Amino acid sequence: MPASPAPPTRFTIGLVQMSMSADPAANVAKAIERVNEAAARGAIVVCLPELFRTLYIAQREEHEAFNLAEPVPGPTTQALGAVAREAGIVIIAPLFERRAAGLYHNTAAVIDADGEVRGIYRKMHIPDDPAYYEKFYFTPGDLGFRAYDTRAGRIGTLVCWDQWYPEGARLTALQGANILFYPTAIGWHPAEKATFGPQQLDAWRTIQRGHAIANGCWVAAVNRVGLERLDGQGPGLEFWGHSFVADPFGVVVAEAPADEETVLTAEVDLARVEEVRRNWPFLRDRRTDAYGGIEQRFLGT
Amino acid sequence: MPASPAPPTRFTIGLVQMSMSADPAANVAKAIERVNEAAARGAIVVCLPELFRTLYIAQREEHEAFNLAEPVPGPTTQALGAVAREAGIVIIAPLFERRAAGLYHNTAAVIDADGEVRGIYRKMHIPDDPAYYEKFYFTPGDLGFRAYDTRAGRIGTLVCWDQWYPEGARLTALQGANILFYPTAIGWHPAEKATFGPQQLDAWRTIQRGHAIANGCWVAAVNRVGLERLDGQGPGLEFWGHSFVADPFGVVVAEAPADEETVLTAEVDLARVEEVRRNWPFLRDRRTDAYGGIEQRFLGT
Numbered sequence: 001m002p003a004s005p006a007p008p009t010r011f012t013i014g015l016v017q018m019s020m021s022a023d024p025a026a027n028v029a030k031a032i033e034r035v036n037e038a039a040a041r042g043a044i045v046v047c048l049p050e051l052f053r054t055l056y057i058a059q060r061e062e063h064e065a066f067n068l069a070e071p072v073p074g075p076t077t078q079a080l081g082a083v084a085r086e087a088g089i090v091i092i093a094p095l096f097e098r099r100a101a102g103l104y105h106n107t108a109a110v111i112d113a114d115g116e117v118r119g120i121y122r123k124m125h126i127p128d129d130p131a132y133y134e135k136f137y138f139t140p141g142d143l144g145f146r147a148y149d150t151r152a153g154r155i156g157t158l159v160c161w162d163q164w165y166p167e168g169a170r171l172t173a174l175q176g177a178n179i180l181f182y183p184t185a186i187g188w189h190p191a192e193k194a195t196f197g198p199q200q201l202d203a204w205r206t207i208q209r210g211h212a213i214a215n216g217c218w219v220a221a222v223n224r225v226g227l228e229r230l231d232g233q234g235p236g237l238e239f240w241g242h243s244f245v246a247d248p249f250g251v252v253v254a255e256a257p258a259d260e261e262t263v264l265t266a267e268v269d270l271a272r273v274e275e276v277r278r279n280w281p282f283l284r285d286r287r288t289d290a291y292g293g294i295e296q297r298f299l300g301t
Numbered sequence: 302m303p304a305s306p307a308p309p310t311r312f313t314i315g316l317v318q319m320s321m322s323a324d325p326a327a328n329v330a331k332a333i334e335r336v337n338e339a340a341a342r343g344a345i346v347v348c349l350p351e352l353f354r355t356l357y358i359a360q361r362e363e364h365e366a367f368n369l370a371e372p373v374p375g376p377t378t379q380a381l382g383a384v385a386r387e388a389g390i391v392i393i394a395p396l397f398e399r400r401a402a403g404l405y406h407n408t409a410a411v412i413d414a415d416g417e418v419r420g421i422y423r424k425m426h427i428p429d430d431p432a433y434y435e436k437f438y439f440t441p442g443d444l445g446f447r448a449y450d451t452r453a454g455r456i457g458t459l460v461c462w463d464q465w466y467p468e469g470a471r472l473t474a475l476q477g478a479n480i481l482f483y484p485t486a487i488g489w490h491p492a493e494k495a496t497f498g499p500q501q502l503d504a505w506r507t508i509q510r511g512h513a514i515a516n517g518c519w520v521a522a523v524n525r526v527g528l529e530r531l532d533g534q535g536p537g538l539e540f541w542g543h544s545f546v547a548d549p550f551g552v553v554v555a556e557a558p559a560d561e562e563t564v565l566t567a568e569v570d571l572a573r574v575e576e577v578r579r580n581w582p583f584l585r586d587r588r589t590d591a592y593g594g595i596e597q598r599f600l601g602t
Binding site: 124125126127129140144145147154161164165166167168170171174175176199202203206207209210211213214249250251279280281282283285286287288289290291292293294295296297298299300301 | 425446469471504599
């Protein structure tokens with residue numbers, strides 16, 4: 001491989017907000033089409049939604065669904081690797097990883113512009129709530145929080161439920177990631193949407209904007225969209241879209257609608273990281289001597 | 302002292318958003334009047350703004366200004382202790398603490414309903430920026446992040462710059478604090494207000510709402526208001542008010558204006574802590590095994 005040029009300081013990123021069908025091959029084909037669309041619009045990093053190859057299987061606990069997992073690296077990272085190499089872009093591909101019999105993860109592969117898997121992130125925080133039965137499927141990650149050097153410079157990825165944890169954002173940003181990607185599958189329970197929907201969406205956006213502010217880095221959240229009812233049964237989940245990019249001061253610079261597939265692009269300028277951190281130098285004053293309690297479960301009793 | 306009754310689960314809190322003069326006695330008198338107003342409106346915890354006894358001295362570095370400090374406990378906590386006892390309320394009193402010659406802190410005293418200082422918090426994160434020269438005055442706190450059992454149950458206080466650090470919020474909430482108070486002195490540089498003012502205010506509100514969401518607890522931010530020009534010289538600082546209370550899902554339930562003194566009251570219901578944490582059980586899934594890096598300054602190089 002030839003020596004890499006220095007990564008750019010100003011570039012476009014792409015967020016593929018899409019809906020999924022029950023056919024993994026069709027989902028992968030659609031994802032590739034959308035990734036290429038983002039690349040055609042100038043994006044050099046493109047992120048797909050969480051577990052984009054399938055419907056959101058964790059709506060139910062079904063042993064059959066483990067058949068949908070695959071190794072990472074594996075067939076899908078290979079297919080996307082070819083796309084990445086061809087377009088000269090980085091792709092963040094969230095996949096259902098089969099690591100061994102009975103050992104599965106909710107994983108994001110970072111595929112660099114040479115088509116190789118630069119590294120994988122295994123979702124560290126695993127939810128378990130009605131219709132989000134992830135603890136049944138996914139062993140919590142054992143690789144920790146990570147950043148990766150890519151053609152687009154140093155970036156990090158976390159996955160969905162991680163977005164509620166300031167610790168994950170902090171640890172990824174402290175590794176020098178200029179952008180935190182959050183591939184996601186979050187939606188409304190249809191029966192709750194009218195009452196709680198706006199608050200839930202607002203909390204989701206607010207806490208992630210908070211990560212951008214606390215760390216002075218860019219944040220990109222990439223969600224599914226559309227109502228998914230497994231086998232056409234039950235109320236299903238209405239994924240709320242609203243994929244967005246926040247700048248290092250939490251300003252939302254691009255946002256997709258709630259209910260439409262969208263290839264969202266936004267310009268990321270690393271000078272803004274420098275500017276915000278110079279004016280609001282939070283990293284300077286952290287009390288690293290006094291944070292040990294964070295490694296405890298609870299300190300109240 | 303008689304055995305304390307169990308703390309209430311639903312009660313009113315008061316936030317005194319006020320402006321200060323160059324006369325400490327007048328500021329204390331005004332603060333007492335406003336505390337009593339909040340108590341008359343039913344508040345059982347009332348929080349004053351950061352360093353409420355004086356103008357915001359850290360606009361400049363002046364050795365003379367150290368004369369404004371006092372011991373904590375000391376004369377002001379004694380005066381406020383009488384108010385607290387009389388009204389049967391908790392008062393959070395942020396003071397310029399003289400601990401020893403050459404050793405000063407930016408401190409918040411938590412005065413319980415019996416008039417006694419239940420504990421003090423010494424500001425852990427100390428800023429230093431143009432017109433906020435706090436590192437000149439204040440030694441960083443050495444008591445860590447704390448929660449206090451009061452007549453209003455378990456509460457925590459942090460101070461101003463702490464509000465940009467998710468670690469401080471987390472460590473206080475993990476001690477069982479149901480409410481995080483943030484007495485504050487934050488404002489606009491008048492020359493910057495038109496260009497950057499709205500973004501700055503929005504970031505300040507957003508990150509604190511994020512602390513409420515991440516921890517499933519109430520957050521109350523209490524700011525100064527008004528333009529302060531020390532000795533009538535220089536551009537001064539325009540404190541932006543906007544004191545607010547956010548519920549455990551980050552919903553702003555009460556907010557003061559930008560430019561008016563206000564005694565803001567809001568009802569805090571601890572059932573909302575239970576409800577939010579039961580539906581969004583972030584504390585359940587924290588990866589305490591993987592957070593050790595937070596005690597490091599940087600992990601990138």
